Every structure is written in structure tokens, then in C-alpha cells.
Amino acid sequence: MSPGREHEAPGAGEARPVPPEGPLAVLVERLTSRGADRAVLTLVQRGNTMTHQTEQSVGDVAPSVESGTVDQDSPLFDPVADLYSEAMSSPRGAWQSARIEVGPEQDGVRPVVTTYGFADGAEDVQTWRSGRPTPAPPASAVGTDGDERPGDRAVADAPAPEQRPDEQRSDEGWTEEPGDRSGTGAAEAAARDAEALGSDATADAPPAPGTGGTPVITEVDGPTGSSAGPTAAGSAPGTATGSDDAQRVPDHVDHEEWHEDVEPPAPTGAAAAAAVAAGTAAGEDQDSSAPETAVSTDVSPSYRAPSGATDRPSQDALAEGNLVLKEADVLRRLAAAQRRLFGPDGTAMDVSTVLVRIRALGTYYDALTHVRKNGFWDQRRTFDLVPEDLLHVQEFKDESYVEGTGAPLAMMFRFRPGIPPEVSFDYADEEAFVRYEERLPAQNYLEELRMYPRTGANIPQHMNEALQDWNY
Numbered sequence: 139m140s141p142g143r144e145h146e147a148p149g150a151g152e153a154r155p156v157p158p159e160g161p162l163a164v165l166v167e168r169l170t171s172r173g174a175d176r177a178v179l180t181l182v183q184r185g186n187t188m189t190h191q192t193e194q195s196v197g198d199v200a201p202s203v204e205s206g207t208v209d210q211d212s213p214l215f216d217p218v219a220d221l222y223s224e225a226m227s228s229p230r231g232a233w234q235s236a237r238i239e240v241g242p243e244q245d246g247v248r249p250v251v252t253t254y255g256f257a258d259g260a261e262d263v264q265t266w267r268s269g270r271p272t273p274a275p276p277a278s279a280v281g282t283d284g285d286e287r288p289g290d291r292a293v294a295d296a297p298a299p300e301q302r303p304d305e306q307r308s309d310e311g312w313t314e315e316p317g318d319r320s321g322t323g324a325a326e327a328a329a330r331d332a333e334a335l336g337s338d339a340t341a342d343a344p345p346a347p348g349t350g351g352t353p354v355i356t357e358v359d360g361p362t363g364s365s366a367g368p369t370a371a372g373s374a375p376g377t378a379t380g381s382d383d384a385q386r387v388p389d390h391v392d393h394e395e396w397h398e399d400v401e402p403p404a405p406t407g408a409a410a411a412a413a414v415a416a417g418t419a420a421g422e423d424q425d426s427s428a429p430e431t432a433v434s435t436d437v438s439p440s441y442r443a444p445s446g447a448t449d450r451p452s453q454d455a456l457a458e459g460n461l462v463l464k465e466a467d468v469l470r471r472l473a474a475a476q477r478r479l480f481g482p483d484g485t486a487m488d489v490s491t492v493l494v495r496i497r498a499l500g501t502y503y504d505a506l507t508h509v510r511k512n513g514f515w516d517q518r519r520t521f522d523l524v525p526e527d528l529l530h531v532q533e534f535k536d537e538s539y540v541e542g543t544g545a546p547l548a549m550m551f552r553f554r555p556g557i558p559p560e561v562s563f564d565y566a567d568e569e570a571f572v573r574y575e576e577r578l579p580a581q582n583y584l585e586e587l588r589m590y591p592r593t594g595a596n597i598p599q600h601m602n603e604a605l606q607d608w609n610y
Contacts, residue, residue, distance in 0.1 A: 153265040156250060161220035162238070166250055166268045168213065169194065169240050176201075181208070181218060181236040187512070188222075190214060209512045211490070225254070230262065246272040451558055459563035460546065462538045472551060472559050475528040480555040485523045492553040494520060496531055497568035499547060499578055500585030503531050506572055535590075538563060545590040566598050580604040 156163045169177035174194035178201075182189050188208040195201035208218050226232045235255035240248055250266040457465045479486040486492050491510035496503055507520040531549065539545040547568040552560040564570035568578070583601045 153249065153267045156266045156268045161217040161224065162250070162252070162266070163268065164217040165214070165221070165238055166240055166248070168217070169238070170248070174240075175242045177240045179214075179236075179238040181238075183222070183232075183234050188218060190218070207488070207512070209488075211488075230256070233262075240268070243269065246270050457561050457563065459565070460538050460561075461540045461543065461565070463534065465561070468534070468561050469558050471530050471533070472528075472553075472561070475524050475551075476553055476559060478524055478528055479553050486553075490554065492518075492523065494524070494529070494551045494553070495571045496529075496549040496551075497547065497574075497578070498531055498535050498545075498549065499568060499582040500589050501532075502578070502582050502585070503535075505529070505531075534563075539590050541591070542593045543596050544586075544592040547586070565596075567600075577604070580607055 156166060165179060169179055169192070172194060174196055176195050178193040180191045189205065190208050190212075191203065191205040193201040193203050206212065208214050221236070222232060233254040234257055237253040237255075239251045239253075241250070242248070246269050248268045250268050252262075252264045252266065254262040256262070451466045451469050453464065453466045455465050457463050457468045460468070478484065479492055486509060489509040489511045493508045493510075493515075495506045505520040507518050507523060508515045509518050510516075529551070534549065535545045544565055546563040546565050548564040548570040550560075550562045550571040562571070577600065583604050587597070587601075587605075
């Protein structure tokens with residue numbers, strides 16, 4: 139073990155359960171959400187950038203590997219940020235690297251091992267368990283594999299009661315005197331008496347005398363069919379078991395006490411809390427019966443629709459700063475560039491904004507492109523992101539020309555995912571959207587005026603100064 143490495147000794151104790159509401163539980167769920175048997179997440183913090191590498195595997199197939207930056211657009215951003223914040227508030231401090239290994243599930247539980255690396259070279263290794271053990275099925279009181287029940291053996295092994303000669307009577311004309319009831323015949327007689335007299339005769343019947351000293355074993359089945367235990371023949375009917383008293387039919391029923399249309403009151407207080415806790419512990423979803431389709435919603439009273447917002451680009455209004463082209467026409471031509479940036483396999487899927495600023499004089503034009511990522515602007519090579527033919531710069535310049543006024547010298551295109559591009563043109567200054575360290579040579583202005591003539595009033599001052607230096 140390397141110096142400074144903190145690790146739980148083998149066998150020192152069982153792995154701790156993963157806190158269900160913590161960021162570690164969320165990360166474990168994300169890693170296994172695609173049905174992976176095993177998964178490994180590696181996080182590395184360098185400066186203000188957090189990178190991740192995710193490995194997921196199923197069975198013996200080689201693991202699939204994904205890597206990238208944990209930014210605000212990443213699904214890992216919130217749980218990783220919470221995990222890092224927890225470490226910052228701990229006595230040990232923030233870690234520089236983290237490795238979360240999730241093992242295959244066994245009996246509903248997955249092993250989880252976390253390894254945190256710190257700036258001083260120390261490591262903190264912790265073992266966890268995620269999930270709930272699968273409960274074993276309860277043992278049944280009644281055998282289902284053909285084994286006989288104890289009560290059956292008791293009945294089978296019990297000796298048959300002896301009957302005296304004077305008690306052997308035929309079914310026809312047989313009469314019973316009080317005191318001659320015994321065994322199961324006594325129970326049947328008591329039931330017939332109760333039906334005939336309309337009262338519970340068995341409750342007041344005196345104990346019958348013995349029938350020779352041999353007990354007769356009978357088995358009483360409860361509501362679930364399980365054996366309720368043996369009774370002796372000398373016992374009085376109605377007193378064999380305590381459950382019979384509860385099952386007797388009452389002599390009189392007050393129908394006013396029965397109200398089938400009245401629902402029982404819902405539990406409140408501690409009873410309600412206990413019911414909810416029991417359902418949560420059993421894994422029941424309290425919202426599973428809620429409607430899953432919205433018919434109508436309640437709009438917040440404080441909501442105000444954005445002023446000036448339109449659903450679609452205007453078909454009649456000119457593009458901003460352009461004297462000829464309509465906004466819809468410009469956006470239609472830039473649609474292919476938008477798809478190239480943010481469509482399937484797009485070149486700018488990791489950024490939120492692509493800003494392209496162009497200066498165009500004559501047949502010359504250049505582009506300056508910046509992208510917005512993780513809260514910062516970063517310059518990118520324009521034509522690595524968008525091919526030249528998809529920007530239509532020369533077409534826009536030619537079709538935007540107005541005699542005497544000229545053609546646009548500067549253009550700006552702002553691309554964002556899911557939103558139509560924002561466009562702007564300027565006829566007076568090629569540095570209208572960005573300042574350059576040096577202006578273009580005078581011959582570029584001369585070519586511009588030859589291709590797109592202007593009146594003297596529409597030639598900018600800086601262009602006149604450059605032409606004077608060139609001509610004289």
C-alpha cells in the first residue's frame with residue numbers, strides 16, 4: 139500500500155449503505171441506468187475544469203467508454219458538483235481525482251468502491267453497498283410438497299372410540315337424551331338444537347359424561363385451512379376453541395348499524411405517518427395512481443409573455459441592417475450552417491453559442507469566430523466549424539447591393555442550438571462588430587468601390603483617407 143493511502147482493512151466491517159439522498163446514489167443510478175453490470179466513473183479536476191471518463195460493460199462484452207467535460211450541459215454536472223461540495227466541506231478537503239466503481243448486482247445489492255485522490259498524493263478508499271437485499275420467501279405453515287401436517291397424523295393415529303352395545307342405534311327412530319352426547323356426535327346434535335330452538339343451546343349445555351375414558355380427537359380448521367388443534371370428546375360443545383365464540387351468529391342484528399355507503403375515515407396523525415412509512419419501506423410508489431396525462435394546467439399569475447417575441451421569422455421585415463434582403467430569406471440560406479453546427483454529428487455540439495463576424499471588401503473577406511463554453515469565450519477556426527459555401531458571404535454581398543449606397547462591409551451571424559440565427563449587416567464600417575489591430579490595405583477599398591459603386595456622400599471617412607494615400 140502506498141504511503142498516505144487510507145483503506146478499510148479487509149474484514150474490518152461490512153460496507154456501509156450508500157446514502158439514498160446523496161450525490162453518490164445519483165451517480166450510481168446514472169452509471170447503471172442503461173442496464174450495465176459493471177461501471178467505472180473517473181473524475182479529474184484541473185484548475186476550473188472537471189473531466190470525466192465513464193466505462194460501462196454488460197456480461198463479457200468489452201466496456202463502452204465515454205469521456206468529456208463536466209459542464210452545465212452535462213447530465214453529471216449536478217451530482218458531481220454536490221459530491222465535490224461535500225468534499226470541500228469535510229475536514230480532509232477537496233479531492234483532485236475520484237474513481238467510483240460499481241460491481242454486478244447480487245441479491246438486489248451492488249458493491250460500490252470510491253477512491254478519492256488528494257493533492258498530497260494520499261488516497262481515501264471507501265466501500266459501500268447500493269440497493270436493498272432481496273427478501274427470502276416466508277416459510278409456509280402448511281406443506282406444499284406433499285408432507286402431511288401434524289394435525290393429520292394426530293387424527294390418523296387416534297384410536298377409534300368404543301361404543302357400548304346399548305348405544306348402537308339405527309338412524310331411524312333414534313332419539314337423544316340430554317347427557318348422552320359425546321365426541322363429534324355431540325357437536326352435530328348441538329348444532330341441530332340451535333337451529334330448531336333459534337338460540338345458542340350449546341352455550342348452556344352441561345358437560346357430557348365420559349364414553350369409556352377414550353378421548354376422541356377432532357381437528358378444527360381455521361379461516362385459512364390450518365389446523366387449530368385437537369379437542370377432547372369430554373369437552374362441552376361450543377367451548378372447544380376460543381375462536382368459535384367469535385364466529386357465532388348473533389341472535390339479533392341491528393340493521394341501522396350497517397351503512398355500506400359510508401367510507402371509513404382516513405388515518406390521521408401518527409397512524410397516517412406510519413402507513414406512509416410502511417409503503418415507502420416496501421418500495422411502493424405513493425404517486426403511482428396519479429393521472430399521467432395533463433388535460434389543463436394553471437399558468438403562474440406572475441408570468442408575462444416576452445414583449446416583441448415572434449413565433450417565426452418575419453416574411454416581410456428586412457434583416458437587421460440590410461437594405462434589400464428579408465429576414466426570412468437570410469435565415470433560410472443559413473439553415474444549412476445551423477444544421478452543420480448543431481444537427482446530428484454537429485461540429486459545435488459542446489458549446490452554447492457560435493458567433494461569426496465577417497468583414498468583406500470587394501472579393502476579399504475574412505471571418506472571426508468565437509464560441510461560448512463553460513461561461514467563457516474561446517476562438518475557433520471558422521471553416522473547421524462551417525464550410526465556406528454554407529455561409530453565403532459573397533451571395534449576401536451581391537444581393538444586398540443598393541446603387542449609390544453600396545454593399546455591406548460587415549456581417550455578423552449568431553448561431554445557438556434550437557433558435558433561429560441572429561443576423562446583422564453594416565454598410566458603413568467593416569469594423570462595426572469587432573475592432574482589428576490594423577485596417578485592410580487601400581487596394582481592398584478601391585476594389586470595393588469598383589465592384590459596388592457609391593456616391594461621395596456614402597463613402598466612409600476612413601475609406602476616403604485610405605484612398606488618398608493610395609492615389610497620391
